[in-house]
Amino acid sequence: MRKLAIFAAALSLCGAAHAADVSLLNVSYDPTRELYKDINAAFAAQWKQKTGDTLTVNMSHNGSGASSRAVIDGLDADVVTLALAYDIDAIADKAKLLPSNWQKRLPQNSTPYTSTVVFLVRKGNPWHIKDWPDLVRPGVHVVTPNPKTSGGARWSYLAAWAYAEKKPGGSWEKAKQFIAELYRHVPVLDTGARGSTTTFAQRGIGDVLLSWENEAHLALKEAGGDKFEIVYPSNSILAEPPVAVVDKNADRHGTRKVAEAYLQFLYSKEAQEIEAKDFYRPRDKDILAAHARDFPNIPLYSIDDVFGGWTKAQQVHFSDGGVFDQIYKPGQ
Amino acid sequence: MTPMLRPRAPTDDHPLTKLVLSLVAVGFIALFLLMPLVTVFWEALAQGMDSAIAALREPDALSAIQLSFTVAAIAVPCNALFGLAAAWCVTKFDFIGKNLLVTLIDIPFSVSPVVSGLVYMLIFGLQGWLGQDLRDHGIKIVFALPGIVLATIFVTFPFVARELIPLMSEQGRDEEEAAVSLGASGWSTLRRVTLPNIKWALLYGVLLCNARAMGEFGAVSVVSGHIRGLTDTMPLHVEVLYNDYQYAAAFAVAALLALLALVTLGIKSLLEWQFAGEIAATHSH
Amino acid sequence: MPGFGFSLGVTLFYLSALVLIPLAALIIRPWEMGFDGFWAAVTTPRVLAALKLSFGAAAIAAAINSVFGLIVAWVLVRYRFPGRKFIDAFVDLPFALPTAVAGIALSALYAPNGWIGAPLAKLGIKVAFTPTGVLVALIFIGLPFVVRTLEPVLADLSRDAEEAAATLGATRLQSFRRVILPSLLPTLLTGTAMAFARGVGEYGSVIFIAGNLPGVSEIAPLMIIIKLQEYDYAGAAAIGVVMLGASFVFLFALNALQAWSASRR
Numbered sequence: 090m091r092k093l094a095i096f097a098a099a100l101s102l103c104g105a106a107h108a109a110d111v112s113l114l115n116v117s118y119d120p121t122r123e124l125y126k127d128i129n130a131a132f133a134a135q136w137k138q139k140t141g142d143t144l145t146v147n148m149s150h151n152g153s154g155a156s157s158r159a160v161i162d163g164l165d166a167d168v169v170t171l172a173l174a175y176d177i178d179a180i181a182d183k184a185k186l187l188p189s190n191w192q193k194r195l196p197q198n199s200t201p202y203t204s205t206v207v208f209l210v211r212k213g214n215p216w217h218i219k220d221w222p223d224l225v226r227p228g229v230h231v232v233t234p235n236p237k238t239s240g241g242a243r244w245s246y247l248a249a250w251a252y253a254e255k256k257p258g259g260s261w262e263k264a265k266q267f268i269a270e271l272y273r274h275v276p277v278l279d280t281g282a283r284g285s286t287t288t289f290a291q292r293g294i295g296d297v298l299l300s301w302e303n304e305a306h307l308a309l310k311e312a313g314g315d316k317f318e319i320v321y322p323s324n325s326i327l328a329e330p331p332v333a334v335v336d337k338n339a340d341r342h343g344t345r346k347v348a349e350a351y352l353q354f355l356y357s358k359e360a361q362e363i364e365a366k367d368f369y370r371p372r373d374k375d376i377l378a379a380h381a382r383d384f385p386n387i388p389l390y391s392i393d394d395v396f397g398g399w400t401k402a403q404q405v406h407f408s409d410g411g412v413f414d415q416i417y418k419p420g421q
Numbered sequence: 422m423t424p425m426l427r428p429r430a431p432t433d434d435h436p437l438t439k440l441v442l443s444l445v446a447v448g449f450i451a452l453f454l455l456m457p458l459v460t461v462f463w464e465a466l467a468q469g470m471d472s473a474i475a476a477l478r479e480p481d482a483l484s485a486i487q488l489s490f491t492v493a494a495i496a497v498p499c500n501a502l503f504g505l506a507a508a509w510c511v512t513k514f515d516f517i518g519k520n521l522l523v524t525l526i527d528i529p530f531s532v533s534p535v536v537s538g539l540v541y542m543l544i545f546g547l548q549g550w551l552g553q554d555l556r557d558h559g560i561k562i563v564f565a566l567p568g569i570v571l572a573t574i575f576v577t578f579p580f581v582a583r584e585l586i587p588l589m590s591e592q593g594r595d596e597e598e599a600a601v602s603l604g605a606s607g608w609s610t611l612r613r614v615t616l617p618n619i620k621w622a623l624l625y626g627v628l629l630c631n632a633r634a635m636g637e638f639g640a641v642s643v644v645s646g647h648i649r650g651l652t653d654t655m656p657l658h659v660e661v662l663y664n665d666y667q668y669a670a671a672f673a674v675a676a677l678l679a680l681l682a683l684v685t686l687g688i689k690s691l692l693e694w695q696f697a698g699e700i701a702a703t704h705s706h
Numbered sequence: 707m708p709g710f711g712f713s714l715g716v717t718l719f720y721l722s723a724l725v726l727i728p729l730a731a732l733i734i735r736p737w738e739m740g741f742d743g744f745w746a747a748v749t750t751p752r753v754l755a756a757l758k759l760s761f762g763a764a765a766i767a768a769a770i771n772s773v774f775g776l777i778v779a780w781v782l783v784r785y786r787f788p789g790r791k792f793i794d795a796f797v798d799l800p801f802a803l804p805t806a807v808a809g810i811a812l813s814a815l816y817a818p819n820g821w822i823g824a825p826l827a828k829l830g831i832k833v834a835f836t837p838t839g840v841l842v843a844l845i846f847i848g849l850p851f852v853v854r855t856l857e858p859v860l861a862d863l864s865r866d867a868e869e870a871a872a873t874l875g876a877t878r879l880q881s882f883r884r885v886i887l888p889s890l891l892p893t894l895l896t897g898t899a900m901a902f903a904r905g906v907g908e909y910g911s912v913i914f915i916a917g918n919l920p921g922v923s924e925i926a927p928l929m930i931i932i933k934l935q936e937y938d939y940a941g942a943a944a945i946g947v948v949m950l951g952a953s954f955v956f957l958f959a960l961n962a963l964q965a966w967s968a969s970r971r
Contacts, residue, residue: 148648149649434878443785445777449774457808510713526717531956536732536946638806675806
């Protein structure tokens with residue numbers, strides 16, 4: 090009997106050896122740690138069922154700009170799932186690892202889920218922060234990461250800008266003044282969104298955190314629900330964190346098929362449900378409706394409408410000598 | 422005369438001075454060294470022994486532990502052999518530029534770890550000097566084991582050499598010269614004469630080198646790429662957990678590193694107490 | 707004696723391949739933006755503030771360590787008390803403990819809700835996430851350099867001169883100031899300088915406790931990492947070159963100091 094069991098075990102080992110072990114490297118940005126932990130498990134199970142192959146998805150997380158830089162420097166990503174399109178454009182542009190039309194290859198701007206920028210405040214909202222102008226009231230300290238390295242920080246910056254430019258009586262010049270004033274209220278610029286959340290939540294610095302919606306929900310959950318509150322401003326920005334296969338790396342590894350299937354999976358009902366559960370706004374209308382309680386419907390500006398797309402926004406606002414460099418004077 | 426009434430030697434401090442200085446010294450050490458160490462273990466066990474052990478048995482933690490040991494197992498012998506060669510060449514011969522050579526060997530010690538990582542990025546990164554050629558040949562350096570090993574070697578470069586050079590120059594060349602004049606080859610002189618004389622100092626240097634190699638953070642952080650379960654070393658894994666809201670787990674891995682540090686200190690003290698004379702007189706790192 | 711060519715060859719090859727050529731790559735890099743570009747990169751207010759903090763905090767920490775390190779070394783060498791050997795061994799902890807571990811431990815200890823941070827916060831003193839936090843981390847890192855450099859010299863110090871001073875009617879304090887301190891001074895300076903050199907470049911233990919506020923508690927090595935993450939290789943290399951230059955100057959000064967102290971012994 091025991092011999093038989095060993096024999097069976099040996100046989101199953103042989104079987105396992107026939108099916109290939111494949112691995113993917115997904116280089117992502119900070120707040121997706123929990124999301125991709127769940128997605129990877131679900132997709133690996135599905136892939137195993139479909140092909141018999143054992144799939145391991147390895148993860149590397151950093152600020153979106155830092156992750157993009159690492160891929161440009163040679164971090165061998167099969168897929169990138171970053172906070173904004175410009176950071177993938179940079180990989181296409183500087184390292185030529187994928188074609189510049191990458192964003193056309195998957196539906197909806199290559200973005201399976203969206204998010205937005207919200208305020209996280211301390212319990213009871215002691216500063217009565219309700220909307221963007223409240224952030225620049227005297228004495229309010231705002232925590233947000235460095236727009237040069239963090240994707241979430243760029244979305245936050247642009248959300249504030251869009252508010253100030255589009256409100257009645259607003260203008261480009263007034264928006265610039267508002268942003269300059271806003272960053273005078275920022276005592277800490279971490280390099281990534283997760284760093285900022287830690288600064289705000291664990292170290293008790295600042296009165297309001299400009300945060301990804303999903304990151305704010307997660308902080309709320311981690312803290313046990315009685316330390317923070319989420320505040321939705323009167324309007325915000327439609328943040329589209331895109332995904333892409335890094336062609337040259339995937340082809341070199343022979344993983345293009347599984348890499349493409351992995352990204353397709355992100356649009357499936359199963360994955361959309363996981364994304365909603367991890368507080369990303371799913372593209373699927375039914376699933377979004379089912380989770381409507383977590384995702385209040387506020388007006389969201391799109392980057393194309395207000396800023397003419399990422400390339401232009403990046404160049405005007407975040408390049409060396411751009412608006413951010415002009416208005417941000419640290420230590421003052 | 423009873424000891425109580427014996428007058429103080431003129432070079433002895435007043436008992437009150439003794440008491441105050443001892444308290445200051447012990448207090449300073451307790452505050453700056455002991456408290457952080459206690460904190461590590463306290464936080465690690467905050468959620469109980471079981472969850473601390475569970476944190477260490479996570480696949481990512483296990484692979485980080487394995488990676489750290491692998492890196493040390495490559496970097497330390499490399500630097501030990503180099504240290505031996507360098508010490509032999511510097512102490513057994515006189516040549517022009519010797520002082521410059523000794524200074525150059527010391528450089529990594531005063532270079533910021535971050536800079537140590539950066540230099541390899543500038544050479545082996547895809548946009549660096551050799552990046553594209555290496556990729557064309559399918560060779561991975563940065564964001565993989567070789568880069569982590571290189572950065573670690575750089576940071577721990579002078580440890581063994583610095584232990585051996587003062588001792589070997591103190592011991593002089595007489596014994597080796599005698600052996601050679603009796604017909605021994607260079608290798609057997611090294612093995613039979615020099616090595617027995619310096620073995621404890623060598624071990625001591627290896628020990629310090631190893632402690633630093635396992636614990637290096639800044640340099641490795643630049644070249645690692647932070648792929649969980651693949652290129653995160655133990656100290657990097659501590660950072661990952663720390664940023665993932667898993668404080669107890671972060672401190673559990675930190676406690677393992679702290680235990681290794683305590684073991685290192687134990688062996689080190691043992692060596693110092695037992696073989697003080699056979700390790701160089703001055704220990705400056 | 708045999709083996710000169712071989713050992714020199716190995717040494718030079720290993721040194722060049724692993725240290726000198728990589729450092730050359732660093733030194734060459736920033737000049738692609740010209741001297742003006744280099745100068746502009748290292749004199750922005752944020753970079754200047756980071757350099758000032760790294761050098762300033764390292765200097766203050768080294769100074770504090772020179773005082774307390776001297777006391778610790780004195781107590782460990784001159785006095786006999788139970789547990790002395792263990793304390794002596796324990797002084798080396800910062801050499802053996804990984805810097806990241808020290809970083810998270812100090813951060814937990816000095817945070818406003820930590821064991822030391824909480825009582826200090828009641829007094830209105832903030833340590834973690836301020837420049838003072840940087841200082842605390844650098845004191846931790848630097849202490850053993852001073853103690854370990856002083857101990858052997860202190861042990862070898864002959865007591866004759868002290869005795870003579872005492873016979874001539876000097877108080878303990880006088881003989882410490884006039885006799886002991888002068889003969890310890892070169893060694894004390896060496897140890898302090900080593901603590902300083904290590905402190906300037908320290909990264910792991912600092913970043914967790916510093917809070918990394920631009921222009922306030924952001925250290926130079928972190929500035930290098932941030933520049934890298936902004937795709938600014940030349941800028942990162944420029945800061946690296948400044949720090950490297952400083953450590954070169956320092957290393958030479960240190961070697962000169964050691965030669966001086968050797969000649970005084």
